Amino acid sequence: MNRAIVIIVAVILASCASKNHFKLPNSDLKVSLQQESQLNNSCSVQIGSPEFISIQKWLSTNQSGWHKSPGSYLPNKIITGVGFKAQILKNSIVVNDLWVHAIDNVFYESIRCK
Numbered sequence: 001m002n003r004a005i006v007i008i009v010a011v012i013l014a015s016c017a018s019k020n021h022f023k024l025p026n027s028d029l030k031v032s033l034q035q036e037s038q039l040n041n042s043c044s045v046q047i048g049s050p051e052f053i054s055i056q057k058w059l060s061t062n063q064s065g066w067h068k069s070p071g072s073y074l075p076n077k078i079i080t081g082v083g084f085k086a087q088i089l090k091n092s093i094v095v096n097d098l099w100v101h102a103i104d105n106v107f108y109e110s111i112r113c114k
Contacts (some may be wrong), residue, residue, distance in 0.1 A: 022059045022095050024052065025081040031113055032078040043113035045079075051110075055079065055086075058107055069100040077111045 029045040029052060045051045073094050075087035087094040088111050093103050 021063060022084075022099070024056050024059065025084050027082050028052075029055070029079050029081040029084075031111060032080070033113060034076055034078070037074055041113050054110055062101055066095075066099045066101045068098055069094070070098055077108075079111065 026047065028047055031043050031045055031051075032039055033041040045055070073087050073089060075089050075094070077088035079086040079088065085096055087097075088103070088108060090108060091102060092100055093107075094100050
């Protein structure tokens with residue numbers, strides 16, 4: 001009986017791990033650049049473009065290290081697509097208004113409109 005309880009607890013804890021499999025939609029993305037909560041610039045990121053692939057690669061290589069942090073954010077950059085929203089702050093990314101992960105300056109600077 002005790003062994004069964006330990007196994008059940010282990011399975012529950014494993015399911016709570018901070019690993020996510022965020023995927024970009026199979027459609028173009030919109031990047032919005034903001035300054036002091038005001039839209040400054042926006043552009044479309046086409047599916048298959050180097051920018052799209054870069055975002056997709058970052059998400060696939062950063063599946064662990066996420067934590068839940070519901071709240072309101074004032075991002076500098078926002079990436080949106082069908083069923084997908086990423087708010088980019090200077091040091092973190094918030095996906096779908098809930099999941100937060102640290103980012104480095106290289107990724108932050110790569111999100112831009114040309």
